[in-house]
Amino acid sequence: GCIRADIGEPHYSPSKKFSEILKNIIPDEKFEYAPTFGVPKLIEAVKFFEYKKYENFRSPQICITAGAQAGIFSVCNAVLSKGDEILVHKAYYPPYKNIATLCDAKLIDIDFYDIELLESTITKNTKMIIVNSPNNPTGEIFSEEILKKIAQYAQKHNLLILSDDVYDRLLFSENTKNSHISEFAPERTIACNSVSKSLCLTGARIGWILGEKNLISEIAKVHRNINSCPNSTFQSAIADFLPESKEFLDMFSKELEMRAQKISTVFINLGWEFIFPKGGMYIWVKIPFCYNEMSGEEFVSFLIDTVGVSGIPGGMFGKENDEYVRFCFGALRGEEIEELRKRMSNL
16 A cells, blocks of 8 residues: 555554543543633643743733644634735645635745845735744744744734744754744744644644733634534543653654654655754655656655655645655654655665
8 A cells, every 4th residue: 555654643652641541531521511711620731731831921821722723723813804914934834824815814935044035025914923843844943043033023013923833842852942932022922732743632633822811812702603612521631641741742752753864864865855854743855856847746646656655745835845745754653664765765
């Protein structure tokens, strides 16, 4: 069969401790609606889980959401009007564009590493900047210098910052410092996170937004009307597990780093260009020159048909990225990466 390096889902078993907690909760569970802002004990657990960010806000509030995506949609729906513009890095998570369209807003993708270009792109219609670090699809982490500049521009031009943090617990090597933009502009920042990737619970659909109370209260009204409440049973189970999750997070991050190194070696040996990921689950690979007459979609189809390896065409992550392919090493166990190596060597 095909080696599925396309879908962004971790191929790693959730914690057995979490499974035990869930199993023990179910016999006494009433399966009722949860409060608008979430199950109180989960809000407390998130407060401690996110304490480094939480302490940056003057009047912090947390709202539990049905995964990060529902949180992002709720934020955009609450604050955007027709014709508003959102700035994102040139390689971005595809639902950002779909959400902008649903809100009658416009997504502008630019290179955040060109800091002067970033400010010159801001217009009277710009309302929001989305920061995603570690980045999906590239695995890059934005430096403190870049985050400070983004915060500075947000303050100068009265913009909101949405920080999509779903990979911020999946960092490689203890030396990697991942600053958070709420350190530099807390009053303008809304942090969005979930347990989907970091705790390998994609189907649980539990996430949260964190920010100043005046902002989160308005966004919670939107979330309540698109989703009465996230699954209350999973909220309770995750509340009990989060305080004990560090061991699992450390093990999973180390496993991902090992997979990143293995898959990087595959592309080094092939002589292909790529960005070495500093976190997350993806590797961003440039289509080799010898195949440059193909579009990204054609190249991915070629890989599937020729060697049985799938990826996602870079054009899905922004119009400027057609010469790239994203492979998800998080979805591949060690033996699958070895099989990928064997197959790719036949090209």
